Amino acid sequence: MKATRRTFLKGTAATAAALAAPAIIGRAQAADPIKLVSILDQSGGLDIYGRPMVSASEMAVAEINEAGGLLGRPVELTMYDPQSTIQLYTQYATQAAASDRADVVHAGITSASREAIRPTLNRFNVLYFYNVQYEGGVCDKNTFCTGSTPAHTVEKLVPHVMNKWGKKVYIVAADYNYGQIIADWVQKYVAEQGGETVATEFFPLDVTNFGPTIQKIQAAKPDMVWSALVGGAHISFYRQYAAAGMKGSIPVASTTFGLGNEHQSISAEEGNGMLTSYTYYEEIDTPRNQAFVKRFKDQYGGADAPYLNELAVRSYEGIHLWAEGVKAAGTLDRMAVIEALEGNVTYDGPSGVISIEPTSHHATLNAYIAEVQDQKFNVLEKFPEQKPTDTMQVCNLIENPNQSAFLFENGLEAAGIK
Numbered sequence: 001m002k003a004t005r006r007t008f009l010k011g012t013a014a015t016a017a018a019l020a021a022p023a024i025i026g027r028a029q030a031a032d033p034i035k036l037v038s039i040l041d042q043s044g045g046l047d048i049y050g051r052p053m054v055s056a057s058e059m060a061v062a063e064i065n066e067a068g069g070l071l072g073r074p075v076e077l078t079m080y081d082p083q084s085t086i087q088l089y090t091q092y093a094t095q096a097a098a099s100d101r102a103d104v105v106h107a108g109i110t111s112a113s114r115e116a117i118r119p120t121l122n123r124f125n126v127l128y129f130y131n132v133q134y135e136g137g138v139c140d141k142n143t144f145c146t147g148s149t150p151a152h153t154v155e156k157l158v159p160h161v162m163n164k165w166g167k168k169v170y171i172v173a174a175d176y177n178y179g180q181i182i183a184d185w186v187q188k189y190v191a192e193q194g195g196e197t198v199a200t201e202f203f204p205l206d207v208t209n210f211g212p213t214i215q216k217i218q219a220a221k222p223d224m225v226w227s228a229l230v231g232g233a234h235i236s237f238y239r240q241y242a243a244a245g246m247k248g249s250i251p252v253a254s255t256t257f258g259l260g261n262e263h264q265s266i267s268a269e270e271g272n273g274m275l276t277s278y279t280y281y282e283e284i285d286t287p288r289n290q291a292f293v294k295r296f297k298d299q300y301g302g303a304d305a306p307y308l309n310e311l312a313v314r315s316y317e318g319i320h321l322w323a324e325g326v327k328a329a330g331t332l333d334r335m336a337v338i339e340a341l342e343g344n345v346t347y348d349g350p351s352g353v354i355s356i357e358p359t360s361h362h363a364t365l366n367a368y369i370a371e372v373q374d375q376k377f378n379v380l381e382k383f384p385e386q387k388p389t390d391t392m393q394v395c396n397l398i399e400n401p402n403q404s405a406f407l408f409e410n411g412l413e414a415a416g417i418k
Contacts, residue, residue: 033076034069034332036061036319037096039107039117044084045205046109048232048260052312053131054079055300057106060319070326078102082113089116097124103332104322106131106315111177115406118143122404127334131318133259133278133310135181136362136388137408137415139395142334144341144356146318146363148279148310150185151390153255156367156383157277158189161253164275166223167195172213172237173228174256175202177409182228182255184412185390198222203229208236214244227254235262242270251275257372261307264375274372279365279386280313280351281377292316292350310351317349321356321363342398353385360395362388393417 038057041050061077069075078100082088089108096102097120105121106129108114114130118140121128128143136149162169169190173179179202187197198220201213217225229237238257241247253275257263263271282293297305306312324347326332328340342358352366367386370377394407394415407415 033074034071034326035100035102035104036075036077036322037092037100037102037105037107038077038079039082039089039092039096039105039113040079040315041084041109042079042081044082045231046084049109049311050081050084052306052309053109053315055306056296056308056312056316057319059296059299060316060323064320064323070323071330071332075323086112086116089113090120093117093120097121097126102126104129106318106322108132109311111135111406114138115409118406119404125334127322127337129318129322131311131314133255133314135178135185135408136390137181137394138362138406139360139391139397139403141338141361141397141401141404144318144322144361144363145388145391146321146354147314148365148367149362149388149390150182150189150255151388152279152365152367152386153277154182154185155189155390156381156386157253157255157275157369158186158195159193160277160369160381161224161226161251161275162190162193162195165251165253167193168222169195169197169224169226170217170220170222170250171197171200171226171228172210173200173202174230174234175204179228179230181408181411186226186228188412188417203234205231206233208233210237210240211244213237214241214246217246217250218244222250225250225252227252228256229254230256231260235260235265238262238266238270242266247273258307258377259309259311261309263372263377264307268374271372271375275369276372276377277367277369278310279367280308280310281368281370281379282308283370283377283379284351284368285379286350286352288348289350308350313349313351317347317351317354320349321345321347321354355385357387357392359398360388360391361397362391364388390417 080092104127130145132147173183324345325337325341328345329336341356346355355364367383369381370379
């Protein structure tokens, strides 16, 4: 059963009733299961990102249980749908910690949802995993970030496209924390490569008319456009850009295009030639990834199954990495699991080997560059086991384990990064 937003708006009693009825998947057949709570948007404006993450989470837990569970106990997955509403993230995080008594919570898509969850779970001393690509900067002993940060992707793609296309960059980005901070990173890396950012524009998530901006790009004559646009409404940019005849003259690079399956939502002609960078592509040509993709497609709709993007695989690998930490610790004790994950724990998943960089609690990951071709990604380059060097500049949880902050919240300059 899924709790609805209306349920919560009816008042405290109704809220309590709704919170008591989460979706429980893979209910333990034996007593005393290990409790893993997932809080991801399965409806609302962010469901295009959340639904593949939910499926990948289900698959990871099923695999752990099929292999005998953890510490001789099954893992029980409880799932909540916050419906793309921050208030519900806070309420479900409280439910997970106080009532469900979760052993671990894997949750959140946007930075806003993460920052609603993180302090709540810290108060209850419940281990937290954030499995989403983001702008970097979270430094928290209780939190592990398995998604990519700009050091994994933006730092790799900027020199690649500048060498290929030129040094003048025009940035278009979503107007919230992620887009603004990613724009900061792009400008920083472009400057370090001897390039120039000729303009930066931000757009609210519901903007669909990019005509005036396309005219500005035509007038500015950059060597490329860097897109950090996000969500369903912003897909309009790529269609309007192609319709204006711009694709052939000013190419586009992005580390957000494809996360919402945009490459399959627009035509091949509109998308061909764009360059992207992520820490996972469905097209990675390894036996482990091919077997993973086949299992996922067989289980979730065959040819109609969603494209497996970085967000889904980060969720899958994040759960498996936590499981490896529990195995290494030999206990569910929170601090013992944290110390194990800070050690030599690794998981060899579909994206490659993933581990935790101990000073930042962020993942060390393979990174890739790929070109869009006929609504698929053609992987061009691989960067093995890249560290989160952006967050490592401001975070050292070994020397200062009491750090608990989102250090890039007010931008890179405020965090001491020029």
